[in-house]
Amino acid sequence: MLRLITDFDGPIMDVSQRYYRVYQFCLQEIRSPDQPVRQLSKAEFWQMKRERVPEKQIALNSGLDEQQAQEFAQLRRKTVHTQPYFEYDSLIPGAVEALLKIQQAGIDLAVMTMRRVRELDYACQKHDLTKFFPENRCYCLSNDYVKTRDIEDKPLLMTKALAELPPAADTWMVGDTEADIAAAKKHDIKVIAVESGIRDRTQLELYQPDLIVPNLSTAVDVILKSAVATVAVKS
Numbered sequence: 001m002l003r004l005i006t007d008f009d010g011p012i013m014d015v016s017q018r019y020y021r022v023y024q025f026c027l028q029e030i031r032s033p034d035q036p037v038r039q040l041s042k043a044e045f046w047q048m049k050r051e052r053v054p055e056k057q058i059a060l061n062s063g064l065d066e067q068q069a070q071e072f073a074q075l076r077r078k079t080v081h082t083q084p085y086f087e088y089d090s091l092i093p094g095a096v097e098a099l100l101k102i103q104q105a106g107i108d109l110a111v112m113t114m115r116r117v118r119e120l121d122y123a124c125q126k127h128d129l130t131k132f133f134p135e136n137r138c139y140c141l142s143n144d145y146v147k148t149r150d151i152e153d154k155p156l157l158m159t160k161a162l163a164e165l166p167p168a169a170d171t172w173m174v175g176d177t178e179a180d181i182a183a184a185k186k187h188d189i190k191v192i193a194v195e196s197g198i199r200d201r202t203q204l205e206l207y208q209p210d211l212i213v214p215n216l217s218t219a220v221d222v223i224l225k226s227a228v229a230t231v232a233v234k235s
Helices: 016-031 042-050 055-061 064-080 095-104 117-126 150-164 178-186 199-204 218-232
Strands: 002-006 109-117 137-142 171-176 190-194 210-215
Touching: 002 218, 016 042, 016 055, 016 064, 042 055, 055 064, 095 109, 095 218, 109 117, 109 150, 109 178, 117 137, 137 150, 150 178, 171 178, 171 218, 178 190, 178 199, 190 218, 199 210, 210 218
Parallel strands: 002 109, 002 171, 109 137, 171 190, 190 210
Antiparallel strands: none
16 A cells, blocks of 8 residues: 655645734734834745744844844744634645545545644635545644644654554655654655745755655655556566
8 A cells, every 4th residue: 555644734735825914913013103114025924934034033124123023923923823814824726636636546645734633624624625634544733732843743743643554565755844854754754845835945955855846746746656666666
């Protein structure tokens, strides 16, 4: 059996609008009434996020002072994973078609995400994704989980998944961050990084995934071609 474990935000969901709306909210909340600020355009803001520019620096670049930048970073952390902001997430173009391709090819599909149960459930129901990810193929954080760092938490999720899922002859991981790459490498799983998420190519290259591709659609094509090649070699 061939298996694909995919991250949720980045390969499947576009979170850029949510992050930008939270940035706008925090900037307006923290600035003084008459203080001039420079609100970044969405393109500028998202490029900084993809380059891993720290939150404080984004705040300073927007015209806040040192103290305000600290407050901005704290408010942003508290706000970014709350309703109603999840409503701004949208599907990455082609993602659903890619999931259908995987399903039709008979490849076992699981999702692994740093979202909490309620956050994943909300998105799956809103975007009709439960048909791809039944409960026994969803690996996410419990609603009361105390997060440390994604790069430490995600490998723990991978350990849990591999202990619970039925054995597979070959497993691939698709993700958009260093945490996905670390989780896969720790368990000797082939990992494809996608550029459709919150890290740019330069950041992804630092963690040496097996491959970097534009999006989930391209990753699925690579996996299907590899599967065909493996069958051909065996026969």
